[in-house]
Amino acid sequence: MHLQLNPTSDTDNMRSVAKGNPTLANRLKTLFRWLVKAGTAPLKDEEAVARVVMVNKLSLAFGGVILIIAPVMLWFLNGMPSIFIAISAEFVINCGVIYLNHRRRYKAASLVLYFLQCMAIVYFGFLLGKLLQLQFTIVFLLSIIYLIFKEDLLRRIAFISALVVLALLEASYYFHDTEPVIPISTNTAYVIHLLVVLAVLYIIVVVSKPYVRSNDINAELKRANDFKRVFVYQVIHEMRTPLNAIFGVAQLLKKEIRLNEELKTVEPLTDQLLAASNNARNIINDVMDMAQIESGQTEQISENVFRLKPFFAHAIEMNKVVARSRNMQLRLSIEHMPEIITGDSLKLIQVTTNLLANAIKYGEKNTVVLLKITGHKKTWSISVINEGPGITPEKLAVIFDPFITDKRKYTEGTGLGLYIVKNKVEAMGGTVGVESPPGKPTVFTATLPLQQGREEDIPAEEKQPEVSNLNNIDVFIAEDNELNALLLSRLLKQIGCNVSIAHNGLELLQLVEKDMPDVIILDYHMDVMDGEETLRYLKKDPQLKEIPVIVATGDAFLDSREALEAAGADAFIEKPIDHRRLLQLLQKHLHRNNGELQE
Structure with a gap:
């Protein structure tokens, strides 16, 4: 039966026999893994899982230390009831930490673990005096604060508690300067002190191991990200060259068709080629924007003054070819807006183009997509409205996350467009949202601060014919x-x-x-x-x-x-x-x- 449940090769069996009972060892390993991961099953956040695992590991480490040190202390101290009861109580409460995590009482488990150690340090320091020199354990208390607590309030409380423990120890040493509460010999104190030092060193290793591993992983991730960044940029550069040729040919064909009526029959194919080229160019730009966001580059805001209606009419014109490929019409509506505004025109055209592209991609064929610009008192909004199957509540909750897309037979893309829209809108001091009630049009709205521009601020080259x-x-x-x-x-x-x-x-x-x-x-x-x-x-x-x-x-x-x-x-x-x-x-x-x- 055991061979079926735990199949191993003959060599492995021989090694296991040499080490002892393989079934017991496997069971102990399984139990240890279960105890370490107790309470982590319902957690999705990796950071939260890491905190629970750390609390469980520390609880197991403390339990192991108690089981090793307790017999030695009781031997040297002749089984004193005050020591025996304290050690037993600490062991039982310490075991309860894992039980609390198992019951998903994560915050309670962290608090019990931390303050149990605070109380133990104060108690044994008071009983055994300065011969143990437990002040150095305060460093340990401080080192685990950020590993087991996430909330700033709890971290501050834990930090203050560590300082209080230090103050109580120093007060105890001051008032019991000559002898500890429990008289012990120098040799006994030295043995106990050595065991405590070794125990704390062991626990510090348990604590520091994730730091070291995290640092190694971060270095590897940084190198991998650097390679990925260079790779993405180089690939995109290489892709732009053939795409430039395709886009150039499509534009020249479109120009030739306008000049030669006999070529009208190939115009639909040219429109499809232009639409595909535009889509490929938008995908490349989205990937580039995503790479810049991942590299930590902050969005630079450049304010310029421009005329509102020609600006958004140009955005409509840019997307007409793609809309025509799906028999869709684009319309522009402007209400309660000044003729001239101030803003980051590059980011605004990227936001508008991405929203329009998304509406065309997921809207129903033979419908109208409306680009609506509306002014309010101190804000203005860019709304893109399309008719389609709508967005499910589950997808609405993550619609602005990266790589969220709805793959259909006629859609293609990276799922980065709306994520980039959100980043650019927020960089301009605005907000973006979406409404998609069942049976009604889907509306994406970006709301931005309104800054009215002046005629004299328009650049000279834009004023001239x-x-x-x-x-x-x-x-x-x-x-x-x-x-x-x-x-x-x-x-x-x-x-x-x-x-x-x-x-x-x-x-x-x-x-x-x-x-x-x-x-x-x-x-x-x-x-x-x-x-x-x-x-x-x-x-x-x-x-x-x-x-x-x-x-x-x-x-x-x-x-x-x-x-x-x-x-x-x-x-x-x-x-x-x-x-x-x-x-x-x-x-x-x-x-x-x-x-x-x-x-």
């Missing part, structure tokens, strides 16, 4: 990926630009020496000479430093961006490149440069 004519603008492109360079060149030539292509920074500088361009579009990672080194060379030359340089990069590292800014980059555009955004940057920086030249 859009420049659509870029004819005969000389653009130099430095890009080591031939397909990306070809697609970018084709876009610029379509709008009338004169384009020259270099495959690295050195080739670009050679082109610049022959002819000075109006603007440079510079890739970051290139062989021979990369973007940063090229930038530094350009900005050091008095004749070249006024040329606007737009850095096109898929690099995810914040340090890289900072290095490029320090080198003199005038603007950044992320890969995959949005053609509309690129044209806006060209118009902005070309106009600024021309204005400076005129002055």
Whole structure:
């Protein structure tokens, strides 16, 4: 029977026989594991489980110490009733700690464990005097406070109690300076003192072992997180390059369809390609935001002034292609809002896009998604309303946690969008929530502080009319990926630009020496000479430093961006490149440069 319950190899059986009764050893191990984990079964929080396990381990350690020290003390002290009763009571109460945890009275178990040791130290210190020198046990009391108590109030009480124990010991030593209450010889006191020291050292090892193991694990986790961070960033950088080509082709196809009616039949396929590219780009951006959150980087808030209606109309326009792929319409409603507001436009567009993408993804086909902007007295809200199957109460409770998603046949994503929305909204001083009553539309609402802007605070380049004519603008492109360079060149030539292509920074500088361009579009990672080194060379030359340089990069590292800014980059555009955004940057920086030249 025992062989069936505990199957072991012949070698293991031989080893077990050599050690003694294998069944008894296994039973003792099983009992020990059960006692250590008593009360942890209903707990889901790992930290709470660790505290209960630590209390159980300390209780077992104290019990073992009592069983070893008690016979020695009673032998040397001739079985004194005051010592026997005290030790017996401490042992029984100590056993009750595990029982309390088993009954899920976790706080009571921790309190009993701690204050039992306080009372024992005071009692034996009073009886046996300064020969034992129990003051050092106060260090032990202090060392377990943060391991067994979570609440700050209990920690403060425990800390004060340890100081009170120390004060009582010192008072006892002062008033019984000559002899302890129970007279004992120096040799007996030394033996008992040695046993107490060994016991405390053993218990400190039990206490410190999780610290050491936690420190080792944290170091390993830190290394693993660093590797993961670098891996994620590098993979994303590598993914941006082919995605840039796909997105570029889709945008060029869309432009060709507008110019050629005969290509209308392929427009639905182009829309699907654009929708897929947009979705892939959003996933990459979400993963990047998640990586930054995990690395502990705080969200930086940048305040800028912008017109409300064009801003959110642009957000609707950005998501129309994806909505069209599911036969859904997007509508914008603005109520009780000033024409101009102040806020972090980048975070606001990310929040709005994520909420719209989520509504399109999980809404019913052939329905309308409403983006509603509503002003209140001191706050304003962004609400995204869609019709769909709704969200279950269980999922509502965790909807803003990371990696929460509802996989369906037409949905894809990481489950990070709403988690990132929550982080960005809270970084801006707001709150976000969701309502999904049965049979009614689902409403996600982000509420933010309202700051009204002024006309005079709008940046000058935003006030001026859009420049659509870029004819005969000389653009130099430095890009080591031939397909990306070809697609970018084709876009610029379509709008009338004169384009020259270099495959690295050195080739670009050679082109610049022959002819000075109006603007440079510079890739970051290139062989021979990369973007940063090229930038530094350009900005050091008095004749070249006024040329606007737009850095096109898929690099995810914040340090890289900072290095490029320090080198003199005038603007950044992320890969995959949005053609509309690129044209806006060209118009902005070309106009600024021309204005400076005129002055």
